[in-house]
Every structure is written in structure tokens, then in C-alpha cells.
Amino acid sequence: MPENQRTKLLIARKVPAAVAQRAVAEFHAFVTDADMDAWSVVDFCKQHAVPAVLVGKKSGLQAEHIAALPDCVKIIANASAGVDHLDVAAARERGIVVTNAPDALTECTADLSMLLVLAACRRASEYERIMRGGWGKSFGMTDMLGTRVNGKTLGIVGFGRIGRAVARRALGFGMRVIYTDINRAAPSVENGATWYASFEEMLPHCEVLTLHVPGGGAPLMTKKEFGRLPKGAVFINAARGGLVDEDALYDALTSGHLFGAGLDVYRNEPNVDKRFASLDNVFLTPHMASATVETRDQMGFTALDNVAAVLDGRPALNRV
Structure with missing residues (x-):
């Protein structure tokens, strides 16, 4: 087969x-x-000598898979922002470029994060079930009350692309924004948000808390951290399920310490802890933050842009 027609x-x-x-x-x-x-990917690369692969969670390449890849492989492209399903260090040791798509997901992930905020605060899951059940009775002035979003203090953990996009949306709802990150952001992107150098110091001020940091390692939110949130706080997670001790979250929700939660990610996906589905004060979505036509297309196009760059001998656009 001519070189320009070979599977690359x-x-x-x-x-x-x-x-x-x-x-x-x-x-x-x-x-x-x-x-x-992953092993099917390795076998295909060996049989067809392809220089580039675009992988997903199921085909996530760990050290043993990367060690078995043929030398022809130059790039492992990932169409999402997270790369916790890849052994980046092992790929780097072999001289294989790993890329992601950090910008493609920003706006839609921020949109869904605000959906979770609104839905958890305003009891959207309960209201929707009432309507699907036929409604059938009137509610009085003291019934089925949510908690107001406007005027609340939103704490953001991780003030990167997505965290800042959530902050912009929160300002539109009249929320006060505070955040914590390793370093303070430049004033030009803070947009009035207040920085806390200490995560623990910020927690007592968070009437709503949302996570926007990578997964991996020990849970960020344990019984201790949930306990530092003010009573009646709302917890949001559209980042990674591994950031949360789910037993501690369940206890905080059932004890009344938390008013509610909005969750898009879970520790054991797709087999979510069924206890959360039984709680009225939790709004659940199945890891769908990026699930729009426009974003999923852009995620794939970004991966292809990185493949094109590397195969052309240019630097990757989004090297991890």
C-alpha cells in the first residue's frame, strides 16, 4: 500500500x-x-505498525501495555481532559507523546456544574418525580422548600479553566465566589473572587462547594472536610469520583449536615453506590459533563489536531 494510503x-x-x-x-x-x-490496542499496533492511537477509558494504556507497544507508536492521543487512565510517565520513558483535550470540555463542564448547583439547591430531582407521578395535590407555603442560590457563597476547589468558567456563571446568579488553589490566580482572571491559601480555612465559608481538580490519590473530601462545611451547605462534584469518601458524603447527607448534593461522578463508575439513588436530597447525572454534540466533536477534533502535529514533526498542541 502506498505510504499516503497507509493506516496512520x-x-x-x-x-x-x-x-x-x-x-x-x-x-x-x-x-x-x-x-x-488495552491489549487489543497493543495487538493492532503490532500488526499494522500505526504511529498514533486515540484511546479512551476502556483502552487506557498502563505501564505493561506501553512497554509492549511497537517502536512505531509516536503518540497516544486522549480526547478528554483527564489522563488518569493512562500511565503518562511510562509513555514518556519510551518517548511516546501523550496528549489531552483540556480546553474542549471547559464550557460544557461549567454549564453542567451550574446545573448541579441549581438542581441540588432547588430540589429539582424531587420536583421532577412529583410531576412524573402526576402531581395530584397542592403544596402550601411551607412545603418542599429549596434553598436560594442568589446571594450564596460558592467555594471553588481548583481555579483552572473549569473553575474560572464556573465562577463566571456563578456571578450571573448573584453568588459570592471564593476559591482555593496551589497559587493565587492573576487579578485579571480572579474577577472579584477571593483566594484562600488553605482549603481547610475556606471550607467553613462555603455555602455551596464545588470541586474542579484532578483525581488520583487519597480522597479530598472525607468526614473531616464535610464536617468543616457549614450546616445546610450544598456539595457539588463534576470532577472525579475518587475525590470523595462516599461513606462520609452519605453520612453528611443523611444526618442533615448537608442540605443536598449534585453529583456527576462516582468512585465506582458505572456501578454507582445505590444508597445515593435512594436519597431525595441528591441530584444525580451519569458522568455527562461533556455530553453535548459540540463538545464531543471538539474533543475528538482536538485529539486529531494533536495527532497531525506530532506526525508532521511539530510539537503537540496539548502535551501532558
Whole structure:
């Protein structure tokens, strides 16, 4: 087969049609119709000598897989922001570039985070169930009361792209924004938010708390941290399920210490702890922060842009 017609890219996860079409046109890509596992990726790379792979969670390459890849592989492209399903250090040791798509998810993740804030504060899950059940009775002035969003203090853990995008949206709802991060952000992007150098010091001031930091390591939110939140606070997580001790969260929700929670991510996805589904004061979504047509297309296009750069001998646009 002529070099310009050779398969240069394996897409090992299902991607939107627009992404698949571009991949085939530009790279003569092989596009899977079902998510491949990691060893299947290794076998394909060996058989077809492809220089680039686009992987997902199921095809996440760990050290043993990366060690088995043929030398032809130059780039492992990831179409999401998180790379906790990849052993980046092992890839780096082999001289393989790993890329992600950090900007593509920002706006829609921030949108969904604000959806979780509003839904948890205003008891959206309960209201929706009432309506689907046929309503059937009037509610009085003291019934089914939520908690007001306007005027609340929103604490943001992690003031990167997504954290700052959430802050902008929160200002539109009249919230006061405080945040904690390793370093204080430049005044030009703080937009009036108040920085706390200490996570523990910030917690007692958070009427709503939302997480926007990478996963990995020990849980950030344990019984101690939930206990430092003021009584009646609302907890939001659209970052990573591993950031939360779910037993501690369940206890905080059932004890009445937390008013409610909005969750898009969980420790054992997709097998969520069923206790949360039984709670009226939790609004649940199935890890869907990036699930819009526009964002999923952009995630795939960003991965392809990185593949094109590396195969052309240029620096990757989003090297991890």
C-alpha cells in the first residue's frame, strides 16, 4: 500500500461521526465500532505498525501495555481532559507523546456544574418525580422548600479553566465566589473572587462547594472536610469520583449536615453506590459533563489536531 494510503491512526474508542470522518480522510484511520481494551490496542499496533492511537477509558494504556507497544507508536492521543487512565510517565520513558483535550470540555463542564448547583439547591430531582407521578395535590407555603442560590457563597476547589468558567456563571446568579488553589490566580482572571491559601480555612465559608481538580490519590473530601462545611451547605462534584469518601458524603447527607448534593461522578463508575439513588436530597447525572454534540466533536477534533502535529514533526498542541 502506498505510504499516503497507509493506516496512520487507530481510533480505539467510539467517536462522533464527524470525528470519524475526518480521521479516515486525513489519516486513513481504522475506527472501531466498539471500545477496544488495552491489549487489543497493543495487538493492532503490532500488526499494522500505526504511529498514533486515540484511546479512551476502556483502552487506557498502563505501564505493561506501553512497554509492549511497537517502536512505531509516536503518540497516544486522549480526547478528554483527564489522563488518569493512562500511565503518562511510562509513555514518556519510551518517548511516546501523550496528549489531552483540556480546553474542549471547559464550557460544557461549567454549564453542567451550574446545573448541579441549581438542581441540588432547588430540589429539582424531587420536583421532577412529583410531576412524573402526576402531581395530584397542592403544596402550601411551607412545603418542599429549596434553598436560594442568589446571594450564596460558592467555594471553588481548583481555579483552572473549569473553575474560572464556573465562577463566571456563578456571578450571573448573584453568588459570592471564593476559591482555593496551589497559587493565587492573576487579578485579571480572579474577577472579584477571593483566594484562600488553605482549603481547610475556606471550607467553613462555603455555602455551596464545588470541586474542579484532578483525581488520583487519597480522597479530598472525607468526614473531616464535610464536617468543616457549614450546616445546610450544598456539595457539588463534576470532577472525579475518587475525590470523595462516599461513606462520609452519605453520612453528611443523611444526618442533615448537608442540605443536598449534585453529583456527576462516582468512585465506582458505572456501578454507582445505590444508597445515593435512594436519597431525595441528591441530584444525580451519569458522568455527562461533556455530553453535548459540540463538545464531543471538539474533543475528538482536538485529539486529531494533536495527532497531525506530532506526525508532521511539530510539537503537540496539548502535551501532558
